[in-house]
Amino acid sequence: MTTAVLEFPGGRLTLNRPGTDDPSLRAWSSADELLLQEAFEHLAIAPDSRVLVVDDQYGALTLGLSPFSPDVVADSAQLGSALALNAALNPACAAPERVFSWLQPPVGTYDLILLKIPRETDYLDWLLRWSNGALKQAGVILAAGMIKHLPDRSVDVFARTVNVEKVSRAVKKARLITCSQGEASLDNWPGIWKGYDLEAPGARVNAMPAVFAREKLDIGTRLMLPHLKPAIESCRPCARVLDLACGNGVLGLSVLAIRADIEMTFSDVSSQAVLSARSNVETAYPDAKASFLHADGISGEQALFDRILLNPPFHEGGVVGDHIALRLFEQAAQNLSDTGRLIMVGNRHLGYHKSLRRYFSQVRQLDANPKFVVFEAWRG
Structure with a gap:
């Protein structure tokens, strides 16, 4: 595994990426950095926000936002072990008691949802529709991904599912999209199966x-x-x-x-x-x-x-x-x-x-x- 230090507005994290000894492969991406920066700007104004992190990979988002006690949901079972590993390296950052999955997703609504944009077009569509239902009426979705990994027709998916408020410039080959709640939902959506x-x-x-x-x-x-x-x-x-x-x-x-x-x-x-x-x-x-x-x-x-x-x-x-x-x-x-x-x-x-x-x-x-x-x- 490879270890490196992530510096972000909330401090520093020492993070391991399990499964590789390649020092060029870090446990976070520029998309994670963009999400943390924008989230801290938002939470500086609304520190009592209820926060949800979706599909964090190795714990950078979850541990970086630990002062705000985010809920966490991930499709991958890898996140649980990665969080345990990296939380041990950062004693000041508390890991959540539970990582939700789509088998048992979190309930309730959130003021702020941080979303890692997946590679699959249909999964992005599914996530944004699900997020609409999990977002408070005045809530914000922050979605980010590496530009080369954005799925086909991602611009069209965002346009038909959520209200896009702002698209960032490219920063270190990543892009962040700020959204408000859209009308699209999972109800009767033929793309689920x-x-x-x-x-x-x-x-x-x-x-x-x-x-x-x-x-x-x-x-x-x-x-x-x-x-x-x-x-x-x-x-x-x-x-x-x-x-x-x-x-x-x-x-x-x-x-x-x-x-x-x-x-x-x-x-x-x-x-x-x-x-x-x-x-x-x-x-x-x-x-x-x-x-x-x-x-x-x-x-x-x-x-x-x-x-x-x-x-x-x-x-x-x-x-x-x-x-x-x-x-x-x-x-x-x-x-x-x-x-x-x-x-x-x-x-x-x-x-x-x-x-x-x-x-x-x-x-x-x-x-x-x-x-x-x-x-x-x-x-x-």
């Missing part, structure tokens, strides 16, 4: 806006699907299977189509992914033995799994690499039964055949195309 029909098991697979590949089956998963049947049919009765980084739950749904007795667990770092997988399972297999976890990887508190299915993410906050996959490989190796197997698909250029061998004594290639490779791995 999008999906596709899955040929086998013949189910409709829907997902919320923050979920990867929600409108069509991604080609890596498509390559992996035919290899589930032999992997699952060889399991013991009532075996435990984990769909890790489950997204909309397509892998786990396919398992349930093969074996109704499987005890299926769906886990994802995204709360909207967990909501999506749960909705899909409850619709297609209401009697399934299924559980749903919002978690950053595998907690280690679960019983061991007979099969772990994985299509690992290869980017995080604009950083592309294998650091997430390596952590998940290690956790998978620690949470498989003696006869357990990991079945995974990954980008060919990331060389997972080498990294898997750090954690598994046996690695077998099951399939490949020019972009993706499917592997089976076990401890031997």
Whole structure:
């Protein structure tokens, strides 16, 4: 992890960015700096404001605004552990007692909402519509993002959902947008759920806006699907299977189509992914033995799994690499039964055949195309 010091109007923060040793990768961006600066100007006039921070990444916004006791909601389960890590480095900054997610969002209304602009157009639309409902009538939304990461048609999304009061000039490749409450809401908005029909098991697979590949089956998963049947049919009765980084739950749904007795667990770092997988399972297999976890990887508190299915993410906050996959490989190796197997698909250029061998004594290639490779791995 890399450590650096953030200076902002409220003081200084020492912040760690977990998961990387690259000193050029900080635990905050210029967008965070803009949000903190504008928030402190606003709160100097209205210090009793009720404040909400949405999708903070490593805790810069939450800890920087700790004197104002903000509520915090994030789609990613990573924020909780990042906050704990960085709060320990900044004893004067109190971490919130709870980080809300979209599984259980905060209630009530706020005077000031700080919003990190996501990369996904539909998720930005969803967030702004949700924020309209969470904002007091005279409240303010401060939204900021790195210009190169702003989603397509973001200008149109802001125009149709909120009242844009001011757009800042570009500052260190970031931009801040100040908004007041708009009329757009989530009620009857058709963009909440999008999906596709899955040929086998013949189910409709829907997902919320923050979920990867929600409108069509991604080609890596498509390559992996035919290899589930032999992997699952060889399991013991009532075996435990984990769909890790489950997204909309397509892998786990396919398992349930093969074996109704499987005890299926769906886990994802995204709360909207967990909501999506749960909705899909409850619709297609209401009697399934299924559980749903919002978690950053595998907690280690679960019983061991007979099969772990994985299509690992290869980017995080604009950083592309294998650091997430390596952590998940290690956790998978620690949470498989003696006869357990990991079945995974990954980008060919990331060389997972080498990294898997750090954690598994046996690695077998099951399939490949020019972009993706499917592997089976076990401890031997």
